[in-house]
Amino acid sequence: MSSLPIYKAVRTVLPGEEVAARLAALVASDLRQAIAERGRARIVLAGGSTFSEAYQLLANLPDIDWSRVTVLFGDERCIPPTNPDSNFHLADIAFLFQVHPGHIVRMEGEVPPEEGAYRYLEMLYTLGNRELPIFDLVLLGMGPDGHTASVFRGSLKRALQTGAAVIITEPEVTGPPVTRLTMTPALLNRARHTVIAVRGEEKAGAVAELYGRRGDRLPAAHIAAALGPTDLILDQAAASQLPAQ
Ligand code: 6PG
Numbered sequence: 001m002s003s004l005p006i007y008k009a010v011r012t013v014l015p016g017e018e019v020a021a022r023l024a025a026l027v028a029s030d031l032r033q034a035i036a037e038r039g040r041a042r043i044v045l046a047g048g049s050t051f052s053e054a055y056q057l058l059a060n061l062p063d064i065d066w067s068r069v070t071v072l073f074g075d076e077r078c079i080p081p082t083n084p085d086s087n088f089h090l091a092d093i094a095f096l097f098q099v100h101p102g103h104i105v106r107m108e109g110e111v112p113p114e115e116g117a118y119r120y121l122e123m124l125y126t127l128g129n130r131e132l133p134i135f136d137l138v139l140l141g142m143g144p145d146g147h148t149a150s151v152f153r154g155s156l157k158r159a160l161q162t163g164a165a166v167i168i169t170e171p172e173v174t175g176p177p178v179t180r181l182t183m184t185p186a187l188l189n190r191a192r193h194t195v196i197a198v199r200g201e202e203k204a205g206a207v208a209e210l211y212g213r214r215g216d217r218l219p220a221a222h223i224a225a226a227l228g229p230t231d232l233i234l235d236q237a238a239a240s241q242l243p244a245q
Helices: 017-036 049-058 086-090 112-125 151-161 201-210
Strands: 010-014 041-045 071-072 076-079 136-138 168-169 179-185 194-196 228-235
Touching: 010 017, 017 041, 017 049, 017 136, 017 194, 017 228, 049 086, 049 194, 071 086, 071 112, 076 086, 112 168, 112 179, 151 168, 194 201
Parallel strands: 010 228, 041 071, 041 136, 136 194, 194 228
Antiparallel strands: 076 179, 168 179
């Protein structure tokens, strides 16, 4: 299945304690480049603990003109933004104070999911001036089952086959059993640069499975930037079942 998008990703294996700083450096570099080249930067954030430490570092990045940064979300739990399990909340307490409130394109977890999906799609088309936007940087994590954003194995076929850019899914793994809104791979891949970050021994099996005979069953295998590079940042534990590079 070497035709899977994930095969495009450049793998980097780091000690676990270096992952957050590497992610923050990648974000800073892309924001600066996008602002220099296009006068603005659009970044799609992931949820989860892998990025929470990196988001803390974004609060103190030097030389970033945050007034030119637009923040979007790859997925969200259908809960209020003040709920600690909200992906918005994770970013908000870390660094969103730097971003102009009008440049935060938040998935509204507090409204009924169907309404939230429709309204996010409207926000996307407004941002893209009647087209779906292109993102300068898309950040994604991966779960122990290979899910990414909130595209789970059980919703993968629908996520790949639907023409929709934002869909509603139900989690199939540990974690808050709440309904989710998620960008689909087709929308997530409208990126100039994609960074997938995976940390932890519990994900080593899924990381190896990405490159296995049935890697296509893992949602993360269908991710790669369509308009630029894709990085897969692994800590040594998550990479422990991969053959030596
Ligand atoms: C979420 C994320 C999800 C997350 C992975 C990895 O809403 O939780 O979008 O895709 O990135 O589950 O989570 P950890 O980084 O916490 O392992």
